[in-house]
Amino acid sequence: MTTPASSPSPSSSASATPPPGIPDPAAPPAVAGDRITQDRPVPLLRVCHFELVKVVSQWRTRLLLLACWIAPGLFVAAVSQQSTLPTDTLFGRWMLATGWAGPLVVLGFAGIWALPLLTSVVAGDVFAAEDRLGTWRHLLVAVRSPRRIFAAKALASLVVILLLVVGLAGSSTVGGLVAVGHRPLIGLDGHLLAPGDAAGRVLLAWLCVLAPTLALAATGLLGSVALGRSPMGLLLPALVALAMQLAQMLPLPVGVRLALPGYAFISWNGLFTGPAQVGPLLIGVVVGLVWATAATALAYALFLRRDFTNPTDGVPGRRAVTVGVLPLAALLAVMVVTVRTATGATGSGIDQEKVQRSVATAFAHLYRVQTGQLNRPDVTEAQLKATAACDKGGSTADPEGSGNDWRCVVSWHLPGVEAAGTALYQLDVTTDGRFVADGDGPKEVNGYFLVRTPTGDAPNPLWQFDGNVELLPATPKG
Template identity: 75%
Template sequence: MTATVAAPDSPVVRRVPITRGYRFELVKLLSQWRVRVLIIACWLAPAVFVTVISQQASLPVDTLFGRMMHATGWAGPLVLLGFSGSWALPLLTSLVAGDVFASEDRLGTWRHLLVAVRSPRRIFVSKALSSLTVIVVLVIGLVVSSTVSGLLVVGNRQLIGLDGHLLSPGDAAGRVLLAWLCALAPTLALAAIGLLGSVAMGRSPMGLLLPAVVALAMQIVQQLPIPVALRLALPGYAFISWNGLFTEPVQRGPLLIGVIVSLAWAVIATGLAYFLFVRRDFTNPTHDGSGRRALTAGLVPLVLLLGVSTAALAPITGFGSGIDQDKVQRAVAVEFAHLYRLQTKQLNRADVTEAQLQTAAECTKGGDQVAARGPGNDWRCVVSWHLPGVDAAGSAIYQLDINPLGRYVSDGDGPKEVNGFFLVRTPTGDEPNPLWQFDGNIELLPVK
């Protein structure tokens, strides 16, 4: 009789679930001293910044809503949002997403990670989700810290919008929160570019710097007199288009386009990073993902996306700057009417409505020999209005500086009783004159 020996059961290889991989990658990120410092800074530094600036005699008037930091606590988070969109958020995405894959190349730990997880796809998803979580925590810290400090130091007061109308504290709170939510879209786009750079360039420091370099390049391009279609096709435009939330009616068109374009960049850049990562040769310890494939499968598709987006937006936006005489005159007249009513209330005069004022503006650029269109600091507007029971019309002169993004600063140039001085004497003391200088925003899309 022959004996039959049963073969032992072969071990079952099980892949690590994404949830466990996500927790593992999140712990790895949070254990880094650099990430811990970033979290502490984002939750504390904005409070210090808003508190110090709000108590200074000089305000950052060159920043949108900077001149409002003495008047309401809701100006603080908006000033910080303008700064963060230009510098803080690109740097944060570089330090988090731009290094999440490259760190494994520097440490030489890919083999150990693959043995533990057994799936490049799960590794990619876990790293992408963990970096996204840390970035969201950083953004929440910026919002909460700046808002709480502004409300505690200055107070929960009304906010003057970019067309001069007053926003109640509740309305201001909703729009501030929505502005930060919209800024998440370009932040995700930069984070996706960081993932792509981290995968494609491996241990090279350029991968770490890629989101910051891309953001800086977009800032430079945005300051140039480029067509509106190209301006809106850049993923960083949503860092700017939130300005339209603070007008009435809300300028939704540029904001929606900016958010959609940013999300498209985020999805495609993440997809390209995934494509490069899962096709990487992990058996070669000297291979870090760089090479011709990184150029053809990483850079070229993004350039094509920019071209396709520009071509798709061109019929909607036109090919000009988006700034013309009619838009400037309409924006200045509407804002002056709102602010005139605010000054009337300060001086304890009889209230009038915008319809009674019949405000109008006549604007020129650089004299009669230059076409009144495009950005520049040589715009001049003469605003006229009527008061009930008064035959003669009032008039005021403003010098305007309009940047390529549509933001303008109006500087009062007389008469002195209306806009000639920084302060006005009210029954309760001297207060800032709302008609002396004011910020505004021109929608770059065609107005129906």
């Protein structure tokens, strides 16, 4: 006798049925008239809004937004009212003279410390948070598209980072203008920038540092995906920024220096010379954008390969090295070769001729500023015919490269005066081409930090001034 087939038990039937809200892959699609309906991924705009709300709802993000939109303005306004200024910071010595110096001081600080830390907190944790909380399966069921999840998280991080940068720039600008006013700014070659021109260059400088900021943010996304719940993903952008800062302090060839993804944090200085030194800045911006694109693409490829059904798949291992570190190291090598070939730059980029030209140009412009302070007859740079004779370490060292042992003798001529004027300067030239010229006499020219004007004592522009040496050759070599 044939035994009838047993019917499935209720328990087995229940286990084969998917939970409510999740489509059954084995079930045929529902038919409505002539159209077949099926579950589709959630629209990207809705996912972006959801991820943005998640990021902004965190207390640390709100605290960072509040700090970036308030603290820089208060800092600039407070410092601008003090008699002691941060003269060791670029444009710090001019914070009493114009409100446009404040946002540049904040920009110098942000490129070293603030922006790397901000990108670490925002982008370095956006994927790792899901690993720590174990919420990937819920998010995938709700959105039904790993691609849209990645795009939404990346865009949400980008929006928050842009809000933080806008807050830093806007708050520091408002604080400077309210405290000091809309006044001309003295550039890095000593020439006077009209208030409108200064405003445009300050805005452009902040826009240019978005490229290295995006590079760090993309590095944070890659670390967050590759390292999973490990805290190293959160620290990766800050560590990369620290490594780049240490590299900039080393006597590296200029081709290597320009190929680092964070060089635009420094090269915005070239906007404040006349003519503007845009070559290093453009290279820094392009390198930063290329790095950001490559790191984001690597993070995207790694994210799509994740097995979210395996709890151990998010544990960092060899894949983090092969997919993350090695491709970026190869990209850096390619960028070094490309920059060296395109620019023909060799060595440090700092030589005697460049230093002498930069010092003489800055001195001529600042001499006219001092002439205006003292109500003397105006002279032009062509009439002054300022020149500089510089050496490095006396006769024992080649006049090339960075160091604090540069010494310059500046000479100039006044109309109707046969004897040439001379002034001494001690120079501290950094590896990125920035220098500080410290006056060493005579006293009536640059030996004292104040000059006596008809309206009272005023800072002497020739006593100590900043300058910038362009690292690239005048004309690219073939």
